[in-house]
Amino acid sequence: MTTPPAPTRADVTRNKILGAAFAEFYRHGFQGGSLNHIVQTAGTTKGALFHHFDGKYALGYAVVDELIEPLLMQRWLDPLTATTDPIAEIKRAFRRFIREDIESGSWVNGCPLNNLAQEMSPLDDGFRTRIETLYATWRKQFAAALARGVKAGTVRKSIDARDVASLLVVSQMGIWGTGKYSQNKALMTQAGEALCDYLDTLKA
């Protein structure tokens, strides 16, 4: 184990811009997000931004690669890597993140990945390929976990793991989308519970 190198002053500036960009794009979308706002909240200037990034799109790509991807892994994928009871684990994840996002208030802005997916995938291939890779990984890991569950006897043999995985990811998009547009906590929670009921029907 090597300790990570101490961040230089430039690293600090870059990270401040990156964090401000994530927040800006999360709240106002990529097209609606303003570079002027970003450098303002980051406490720096356009010069710094264009020194570290080649432009707005490069900044957006960096947000996906360096912030959103690790977030996806840590939230949804890492907890599944070794479980033999994927149904229980996935239910726990949905219930926990719905609760946490409601408590933190971030639920009104939806899912950062889905927001960018809906807005930018049809318009730009750089976003589309990155986002499709992330969702494909998501589905694949879910399917693998479900397959392990089948083998371990916790999940019904009759299911198609890939179909179920795609429906689960689809539902995640829809649930967070529902919270965002409705700003109705009960509705988001209800949709989550309905999905948990569906997951129960998959038990062996």
Added chain:
Amino acid sequence: MTTPPAPTRADVTRNKILGAAFAEFYRHGFQGGSLNHIVQTAGTTKGALFHHFDGKYALGYAVVDELIEPLLMQRWLDPLTATTDPIAEIKRAFRRFIREDIESGSWVNGCPLNNLAQEMSPLDDGFRTRIETLYATWRKQFAAALARGVKAGTVRKSIDARDVASLLVVSQMGIWGTGKYSQNKALMTQAGEALCDYLDTLKA
């Protein structure tokens, strides 16, 4: 039955603007959509637009009220009004519209209602209330149809019609969102089939 009054020249102009606005907002989003583009593709001018509408937001509201709402009714709700086998009817609707939207090419732009919901609901109450009303109607009609199915013996008694309805609408959002971001027909179709499998588990 009275025949509708013949459209005046002003009506024609207004409808051309409305149609162009629907297409523009569908493809580029509301914020990303340009009034200049709209009047250009409508073959008219800013003078006409601001004569018929009080501004960009009023135009967006009119698109929701006069185009998107009727589309929702005709597509998803009217076929359900009297059926006693809602599962078959809903499956038919999903399969048909997925196929039709893929054939027409409109699937790459997602669902017009969901697009506006995700983009504008958190930012503007005029959009939010309109959109929430439409989705609430959608859920309510689905739940009513499922309840009729329970009474008619085509749907399992053990289901909670409201929960299932909310999950179905959530899934619609997710499926069309998946088609839009992935631009992958097979993936969208697969998600639809997974939902149909789920619907089959609800049969009596």
Added chain:
DNA sequence: TGACATACATACCGACCGGTCTGTATTGTA
């Protein structure tokens, strides 16, 4: 200590935005 690349800061640019203003056809009405 001098030379040079890195890391910013700031003024500025053209393009485009939503919206307004004024002028002019067109239409309805008396």
Added chain:
DNA sequence: TACAATACAGACCGGTCGGTATGTATGTCA
């Protein structure tokens, strides 16, 4: 037919956008 209201057309406005050009500190190494 005279007049007024409606229905446009098109130039124009202030503001914001992403992006650039230039200048100035700040390290880094010979």
